[in-house]
Amino acid sequence: MKQSRLYATSVAIGGRAVLLMGPSGSGKSDLALRLIDRGADLVSDDYTVLEARDGTLFATAPDTIAGKIEVRGIGIIEMPRVHDIAVALVVCLDGVVERMPLRPKAITVAGVDLPEITLNAFEESAAIKVELALHRATKGL
Numbered sequence: 001m002k003q004s005r006l007y008a009t010s011v012a013i014g015g016r017a018v019l020l021m022g023p024s025g026s027g028k029s030d031l032a033l034r035l036i037d038r039g040a041d042l043v044s045d046d047y048t049v050l051e052a053r054d055g056t057l058f059a060t061a062p063d064t065i066a067g068k069i070e071v072r073g074i075g076i077i078e079m080p081r082v083h084d085i086a087v088a089l090v091v092c093l094d095g096v097v098e099r100m101p102l103r104p105k106a107i108t109v110a111g112v113d114l115p116e117i118t119l120n121a122f123e124e125s126a127a128i129k130v131e132l133a134l135h136r137a138t139k140g141l
Contacts, residue, residue: 003051010043010059011035017059017085022093027121034127042081045069057087057112089137090116
């Protein structure tokens with residue numbers, strides 16, 4: 001089983017991981033904090049280790065940053081985390097947000113196809129939108 005490292009913050013909601021992808025300053029950690037405030041668990045901040053097993057992608061934190069999240073203006077904060085969680089959704093934080101996407105988007109990460117949405121991390125409703133998209137992506141599971 002091959003591991004790879006991806007520049008993404010990840011959280012777990014209802015036992016499924018969400019990868020928050022975007023460049024520095026795009027709101028990955030900020031959105032993760034809002035999701036954690038709504039009941040999500042931290043998987044990894046900034047970089048996520050991914051491993052594909054039997055067609056499922058699993059996420060965990062690198063040992064050096066496990067249980068830590070960067071809070072801009074405050075610094076590095078320690079918090080509980082979960083690991084080895086199946087990834088169910090990718091959220092792109094640097095792209096054009098379509099008002100009403102005509103068809104679902106997908107992205108291939110480490111050889112695994114995953115649903116993808118594009119959001120503005122700094123919108124007040126971003127955390128709720130992530131939860132809704134995750135529900136839609138996993139309703140058949």
